[in-house]
Amino acid sequence: MDPLATFIAGLLASLGLKVPDWVAMGLSWVIGSVIVFTIVLAIGGVFTYAFRKIFARMGHRPGPNRVGPGGILQFLADGAKLISKEDIRPAKADRMAWTAAVYVSVVFTVMAWAPLPWSEQAIFTNAGAGVLLILAMGAIAPLAEMLAGWGSNNKYSLFGGVRAAALDVSYEIPMLFCVASIVLMVGSLDTNAIVRGQHGVWFVLPQIIGFVIFFITALAKAGLAPTDLAESESELVSGFVTEYSGMRFGFLFVVLFSQAFFIGAMMTMLYLGGWQAPFGDQLPILNTFAGPFTAPLWFVLKCGLLSFVVFWVWVSLPRVRVDQYLATAWKVMLPLSIANFVLTAVLVKTGVLG
Amino acid sequence: MAGAIREPLVGANRKRMASDVLAYLPMAILAVVAFLLVYVTLVGNKFLSPKRGSVSKLTNYECGEKATPGARGPIDVQYYMYILTFLIFDVEAMFLIPFSIKFKELGWGPIVAITVFVTLILVGFLWEIKKKLLNWRALE
Numbered sequence: 001m002d003p004l005a006t007f008i009a010g011l012l013a014s015l016g017l018k019v020p021d022w023v024a025m026g027l028s029w030v031i032g033s034v035i036v037f038t039i040v041l042a043i044g045g046v047f048t049y050a051f052r053k054i055f056a057r058m059g060h061r062p063g064p065n066r067v068g069p070g071g072i073l074q075f076l077a078d079g080a081k082l083i084s085k086e087d088i089r090p091a092k093a094d095r096m097a098w099t100a101a102v103y104v105s106v107v108f109t110v111m112a113w114a115p116l117p118w119s120e121q122a123i124f125t126n127a128g129a130g131v132l133l134i135l136a137m138g139a140i141a142p143l144a145e146m147l148a149g150w151g152s153n154n155k156y157s158l159f160g161g162v163r164a165a166a167l168d169v170s171y172e173i174p175m176l177f178c179v180a181s182i183v184l185m186v187g188s189l190d191t192n193a194i195v196r197g198q199h200g201v202w203f204v205l206p207q208i209i210g211f212v213i214f215f216i217t218a219l220a221k222a223g224l225a226p227t228d229l230a231e232s233e234s235e236l237v238s239g240f241v242t243e244y245s246g247m248r249f250g251f252l253f254v255v256l257f258s259q260a261f262f263i264g265a266m267m268t269m270l271y272l273g274g275w276q277a278p279f280g281d282q283l284p285i286l287n288t289f290a291g292p293f294t295a296p297l298w299f300v301l302k303c304g305l306l307s308f309v310v311f312w313v314w315v316s317l318p319r320v321r322v323d324q325y326l327a328t329a330w331k332v333m334l335p336l337s338i339a340n341f342v343l344t345a346v347l348v349k350t351g352v353l354g
Numbered sequence: 355m356a357g358a359i360r361e362p363l364v365g366a367n368r369k370r371m372a373s374d375v376l377a378y379l380p381m382a383i384l385a386v387v388a389f390l391l392v393y394v395t396l397v398g399n400k401f402l403s404p405k406r407g408s409v410s411k412l413t414n415y416e417c418g419e420k421a422t423p424g425a426r427g428p429i430d431v432q433y434y435m436y437i438l439t440f441l442i443f444d445v446e447a448m449f450l451i452p453f454s455i456k457f458k459e460l461g462w463g464p465i466v467a468i469t470v471f472v473t474l475i476l477v478g479f480l481w482e483i484k485k486k487l488l489n490w491r492a493l494e
Binding site: 026029030032033036037084085086087088089090091102103106110111124126127128132150152154155156157158162165166170172176177179180181183184187188189237242243248251323326327330331334338348349 | 379383384387388389393395398400402404405406409414415416425426429430433436450451454455472489
């Protein structure tokens, strides 16, 4: 029984309802699912505001500043606007593919968040295949991009979808090798086991090559600038999201921004000690201040910092050309990540690491 | 040492398998819940939004130019090369991850085997680069 199920069983018992264990478990999973979904969309929504504010600050502009103090309610206003916008399906679009793309994109993005350990207990499902599950859900993204691109029946959309899918699959391989190097050191795919394995020394030190490769590949896989070739607005109108409007566009947009946080979360989990505090034990000040929320707070702090770096890169670097970036994946990132994997294997076998 | 990988499905192992499968049930529930929430939001969008469709609004958006007939047609074969290469390496990675999990307990036999396997794929990959199959054709 996980804490949420115990809590729900207790709550129902206090109302005079005695429920069997499996009902409490089922209820906790349904409520947990709603929480995970809300977290993903809320973070994506808040990040659309945060990104615009950071972008504006770096360009010496005020950014959104009308709705709420400092424009902080801007994302709610955007949401209200998008949900009351007309939902247009182009006459020539393939109805099935065009509709399915949004569902596939959102559902599998949300599912990728399930094995993320916010703290040792605050984890939606502690499946044994944790990291592999995250990578598997991420590997479905090209399907959504191709469905959207092909289904829209618009040349810009199709180019965007094909580019996104090509980038996604090309950068998937170096990413898999980076994760495999971590698995070599830990000997488990369990996300919590990976975090616990970093007690003392975070993997960013022994895996510094992997850390850099993972960051670049994650940017490319998520389709964030400087590698947002899928929706490079100067060549393709908006890539595979061109033909979507209203809340369908809203979902695709929020999913993109939630990726910025997800990159941070993956890197925190794999390389920066997850929910553990820096310098061994929890810092005493934060511990008394945050109580049981210390571990999730550390996790979110690290993710936030890395997300800021993602936005920083996004704002600073010009867009690359698609052939350059595909060549980088196969001729630079793949050999480097394989070399990193072999190096890690040798160091683990000789007893230097792990 | 190769026997270390194979664990018979009896007693404690069988029980662990059952609890492992149970750990994936929340993923299925999450998928259903996420699907329903997206559906409900889109239905809400339908109710809240105006419906003022017109012929020009329903054509493809191509920056105000007269819309082209559509996007059905051949896709550059270049992408096919990347996907084929991806497929080979993805299969390789799927062999490497179970290998990595048990790596610390493995003897030299499996390690040599996997090295040969990876080397064979890498030789093929080098041949592919030498043949310039991964270069962008339009720039040649």
